[in-house]
Amino acid sequence: MKSETRFQILVSVAAIGLSMLTGYAASQPVSNTLASPESFAGIAGTAARSAAMFTELGKVLTHPRCTNCHPAGEHPHQTDASRLHQPPVTRGPDGHGTETMRCSICHGNANFDPGRMPGHPEWHLAPREMAWEGKTIAEICAQITDPARNGGRKVEDLIHHIGADTLVGWAWHPGFGRSPAPGTQQEAGALVEAWVKTGAACPAK
Amino acid sequence: MTRLAITINGRALAPTEVRDDLTMNDFLREHLGMTGTKFGCGAAQCLSCAVIIDNPDGTSYTSPTCVVSAISFDGKAIRTVEGHAKNGELTALQKAFIEHFAFQCGYCTAGFLNEAQVLLERLARKPVARDELEKTIAEALDGHICRCTGYVKYHEAVRDVVLADPKRYLA
Ligand code: FES
Numbered sequence: 001m002k003s004e005t006r007f008q009i010l011v012s013v014a015a016i017g018l019s020m021l022t023g024y025a026a027s028q029p030v031s032n033t034l035a036s037p038e039s040f041a042g043i044a045g046t047a048a049r050s051a052a053m054f055t056e057l058g059k060v061l062t063h064p065r066c067t068n069c070h071p072a073g074e075h076p077h078q079t080d081a082s083r084l085h086q087p088p089v090t091r092g093p094d095g096h097g098t099e100t101m102r103c104s105i106c107h108g109n110a111n112f113d114p115g116r117m118p119g120h121p122e123w124h125l126a127p128r129e130m131a132w133e134g135k136t137i138a139e140i141c142a143q144i145t146d147p148a149r150n151g152g153r154k155v156e157d158l159i160h161h162i163g164a165d166t167l168v169g170w171a172w173h174p175g176f177g178r179s180p181a182p183g184t185q186q187e188a189g190a191l192v193e194a195w196v197k198t199g200a201a202c203p204a205k
Numbered sequence: 206m207t208r209l210a211i212t213i214n215g216r217a218l219a220p221t222e223v224r225d226d227l228t229m230n231d232f233l234r235e236h237l238g239m240t241g242t243k244f245g246c247g248a249a250q251c252l253s254c255a256v257i258i259d260n261p262d263g264t265s266y267t268s269p270t271c272v273v274s275a276i277s278f279d280g281k282a283i284r285t286v287e288g289h290a291k292n293g294e295l296t297a298l299q300k301a302f303i304e305h306f307a308f309q310c311g312y313c314t315a316g317f318l319n320e321a322q323v324l325l326e327r328l329a330r331k332p333v334a335r336d337e338l339e340k341t342i343a344e345a346l347d348g349h350i351c352r353c354t355g356y357v358k359y360h361e362a363v364r365d366v367v368l369a370d371p372k373r374y375l376a
């Protein structure tokens with residue numbers, strides 16, 4: 001092959017590679033940050049401000065790190081693409097798997113990146129009634145403020161649950177190959193607290 | 206490095222220092238040379254790498270070894286495919302696998318053997334009715350992948366072992 005031809009091929013391959021990379025970058029989420037409660041100060045009505053803060057928090061609640069383990073059915077999902085968990089596993093009577101296939105058999109006390117295995121001592125699925133998968137932010141809000149569907153919690157309890165619970169906190173430190181939930185757990189906790197203190201209003205849609 | 210104390214096939218190993226990022230599969234295969242435990246997908250999908258873990262209360266379960274750290278097995282007692290036959294005598298399950306020609310390449314066999322052994326031990330503690338047996342075997346072996354498609358033969362082999370001793374395994 002003539003060196004000139006080889007050069008032209010190399011340039012074309014590089015151009016295709018570059019265009020693929022730019023396409024990939026363009027398809028990434030625009031922002032992986034969370035706005036602070038103070039940044040909503042410009043919204044006049046308290047309820048509207050509260051609902052807007054919940055909408056911001058919705059970036060976390062609808063993130064695959066959260067919805068994968070708040071599934072609508074009997075099976076968790078995994079990866080940023082939220083595909084069905086492989087191998088096939090079922091929530092079981094207590095959300096920790098079936099008798100012969102407990103979550104803890106593979107999921108240890110902490111992430112084990114050499115095996116690409118996420119972990120936490122309490123690794124398990126959220127109860128059926130706390131399913132978020134496929135729901136809008138407004139629907140999740142209605143659900144999360146209903147003690148019958150939020151694990152029997154008052155809205156005040158959600159400040160600690162979202163802002164400090166270590167299993168929830170895993171979503172911001174998910175280990176190799178998984179994108180973390182937006183912002184930080186502290187920022188999410190601050191948003192929940194501000195949302196609760198402004199009346200825990202839900203967005204209309 | 207972390208100290209790992211483990212019992213394998215009834216023998217307590219002298220505590221040994223292992224790297225925190227060492228998988229259990231590499232510990233068995235590379236450190237101990239116990240290559241009966243296989244490495245297939247490396248991603249908790251095929252269970253060819255599964256070993257038996259014995260609980261102190263006498264119950265047992267299987268665990269993949271490819272995606273979990275060696276140190277997570279600290280203090281545990283496990284059984285591998287090398288621990289089934291005693292004094293060169295194969296178990297009823299191993300004989301049934303051979304009689305049914307259940308495996309071809311054999312890559313998945315250690316995982317199936319361990320899983321079926323755990324099932325037999327569970328049935329001995331908690332027998333099931335005959336009409337629940339097929340579903341029970343299918344559910345127990347579910348998750349193990351055999352590229353040579355020996356599923357039916359594995360199933361039939363396990364069924365034969367159970368039916369050969371109904372007083373022990375069936376309610
Ligand atoms: S090699 Fe471990 S599950 Fe496939």
Ligand code: FES
Nearest residue numbers: 309311351352353
């Ligand atoms: S016998 Fe070949 S993979 Fe099962």
